[in-house]
Amino acid sequence: xxxxxxxxxxxxxxxxxxxxxxxxxxxxxxxxxxxxxxxxxxxxxxxxxxxxxxxxxxxxxxxxxxxxxxxxxxxxxxxxxxxxxxxxxxxxxxxxxxxxxxxxxxxxxxxxxxxxxxxxxxxxxxxxxxxxxxxxxxxxxxxxxxxxxxxxxxxxxxxxxxxxxxxxx
Ligand code: ADP
Numbered sequence: 315x316x317x318x319x320x321x322x323x324x325x326x327x328x329x330x331x332x333x334x335x336x337x338x339x340x341x342x343x344x345x346x347x348x349x350x351x352x353x354x355x356x357x358x359x360x361x362x363x364x365x366x367x368x369x370x371x372x373x374x375x376x377x378x379x380x381x382x383x384x385x386x387x388x389x390x391x392x393x394x395x396x397x398x399x400x401x402x403x404x405x406x407x408x409x410x411x412x413x414x415x416x417x418x419x420x421x422x423x424x425x426x427x428x429x430x431x432x433x434x435x436x437x438x439x440x441x442x443x444x445x446x447x448x449x450x451x452x453x454x455x456x457x458x459x460x461x462x463x464x465x466x467x468x469x470x471x472x473x474x475x476x477x478x479x480x481x482x483x
Contacts, residue, residue, distance in 0.1 A: 333412035337367070338451045339460035340409055340418060344402035346447035347371075351439055352405050355448055358421050358435055359409055363481045368408030368461065368470045374400050382463060391444070398444060408461045408470055412482075415457050418450045 342355050360366065379399040386392050409418065423434025427446050430437035440447045451457035461470065475481075 334454070335410060335412055336414045336454045336457060337408060337410050337461055338415045338418050338454075338457040339449070339464060340407040340422075340451075341449040341464070342405035342407075343399060343445075343447055343449060344404055345398075345440075345445045347403050347405060349439075349447070351447060354439070355435055356405075356407065359407070359418065362417070362421065363477070364409045364411040364414050364418070365473075365475055366407065367410050367472065368406065368465050370406050370465075370469065371403050372406050372464070373403050376400050378463065382460065394444065406464045408465060415451055415454050419452065422448050422450045 340355075340359060342352050346352065346355055356366075356369075376396060379396045380387070383392070383395055383399070386395065389395075411417075421435060423430030423436040425436075425446060426443045427436040427440035428442075430440075432438060435448050436446050451460050
């Protein structure tokens, strides 16, 4: 029931030809929560212009951590990784936007924070791979998989940010 004038502003943001709208799962790991970096980390994605569609503080059970990192099961650091992720609450986020998966990985920086570029979250805020403060999905497929894993359907919210027409022409 929008007026045609409003549709003229909002419609372009709904046209898929502008680029594929992706979802990514971003998580502040327990060290980020303990170090008081939650606001700082959320802020990087918020300021960039992506859309937050899900957000919660959550104590991750062991079976969920193992499912999330199942591709790393054979790695020697796997048991320590599971202990780390389940050691305290994490902040789970779903973010949406054109190109959000690759862009979020760039904002996060390299897995090893000592190799991560200054200006990235890990480059600015962390010093060790085993305490690298944040997770981001590595593909659109994993973005969908991980959001479905960490969130219930009713925890994901669709909305149109007021700033949408000022982010994309
Ligand atoms: P990313 O999180 O950058 O996508 P990976 O998928 O390779 O990196 O690894 C997942 C997570 O496992 C890392 O973010 C880090 O917390 C942990 N990890 C990876 N490699 C190591 C390592 N060599 N030692 C300890 N922890 C590691």
